[in-house]
Amino acid sequence: MSTPPFAPRGTKHEIEEGGALEPKFDADGLIVCVTTEHMSGDVLMVAYMNEQALRLTLETGIAHYWSRSRGGLWRKGDTSGQTQTVVEMRTDCDQDAILLAVEAGGDGKACHTGRRSCFYRKVLPGKDGTHLVFTEV
Amino acid sequence: MSTPPFAPRGTKHEIEEGGALEPKFDADGLIVCVTTEHMSGDVLMVAYMNEQALRLTLETGIAHYWSRSRGGLWRKGDTSGQTQTVVEMRTDCDQDAILLAVEAGGDGKACHTGRRSCFYRKVLPGKDGTHLVFTEV
Numbered sequence: 001m002s003t004p005p006f007a008p009r010g011t012k013h014e015i016e017e018g019g020a021l022e023p024k025f026d027a028d029g030l031i032v033c034v035t036t037e038h039m040s041g042d043v044l045m046v047a048y049m050n051e052q053a054l055r056l057t058l059e060t061g062i063a064h065y066w067s068r069s070r071g072g073l074w075r076k077g078d079t080s081g082q083t084q085t086v087v088e089m090r091t092d093c094d095q096d097a098i099l100l101a102v103e104a105g106g107d108g109k110a111c112h113t114g115r116r117s118c119f120y121r122k123v124l125p126g127k128d129g130t131h132l133v134f135t136e137v
Numbered sequence: 138m139s140t141p142p143f144a145p146r147g148t149k150h151e152i153e154e155g156g157a158l159e160p161k162f163d164a165d166g167l168i169v170c171v172t173t174e175h176m177s178g179d180v181l182m183v184a185y186m187n188e189q190a191l192r193l194t195l196e197t198g199i200a201h202y203w204s205r206s207r208g209g210l211w212r213k214g215d216t217s218g219q220t221q222t223v224v225e226m227r228t229d230c231d232q233d234a235i236l237l238a239v240e241a242g243g244d245g246k247a248c249h250t251g252r253r254s255c256f257y258r259k260v261l262p263g264k265d266g267t268h269l270v271f272t273e274v
Binding site for chain 1: 154158183225228229
């Protein structure tokens with residue numbers, strides 16, 4: 001299945017209340033994507049998609065991203081086996097963010113550090129300064 | 138309580154495995170923030186913080202953002218009453234994203250459209266093209 005081009009951005013009302021996907025890519029051609037684990041609802045990671053990554057995610061049902069560090073398309077799991085199967089995709093009011101709920105393949109560790117989620121540290125303020133506390137070893 | 142300045146960015150290992158908050162602000166001085174509803178775990182919104190907003194969020198326990206559209210600091214709820222009390226803050230592996238779990242005040246509607254979450258539309262691919270389906274009226 002080939003996805004037609006995304007609709008051009010309409011009026012504020014069309015973007016917020018309409019039924020057309022009119023994603024807003026930033027100056028670098030990217031849109032932010034929050035990826036959650038479908039079963040737990042936990043936020044696994046925040047990544048970015050360019051138009052091609054968003055299109056491929058829709059067409060294949062497998063999460064694709066744009067790696068800003070490597071400067072390339074990134075089908076997550078191609079090297080690690082941790083492919084993400086999309087259970088649900090959402091967009092937000094002004095359509096400048098994507099929310100994915102996924103089933104994580106492989107060992108389910110979404111983070112390149114070997115952890116399930118990239119958000120493995122709590123930020124705790126304190127009188128001696130802010131510090132981080134690990135929630136996943 | 139006044140928060141000391143954030144630590145300068147260290148090595149990759151220090152950033153990923155260390156106990157110091159070393160947030161990475163982008164070229165516009167912003168860091169992306171995903172805000173979830175503490176009780177349900179649902180993602181409510183994606184917003185941005187500058188250094189001042191992150192500092193004030195840590196100091197007060199109330200979510201502060203930087204409004205890109207208005208170009209100003211934004212203590213959410215100041216006009217709407219939907220103040221967000223931070224239950225937990227996390228950061229991710231490379232410390233270029235913040236995750237907040239909040240208790241939403243007022244009527245609990247985080248979205249400016251009057252909905253609980255900004256992610257009130259599913260994105261559905263189809264042979265007639267991608268379209269959006271409302272999950273919250």
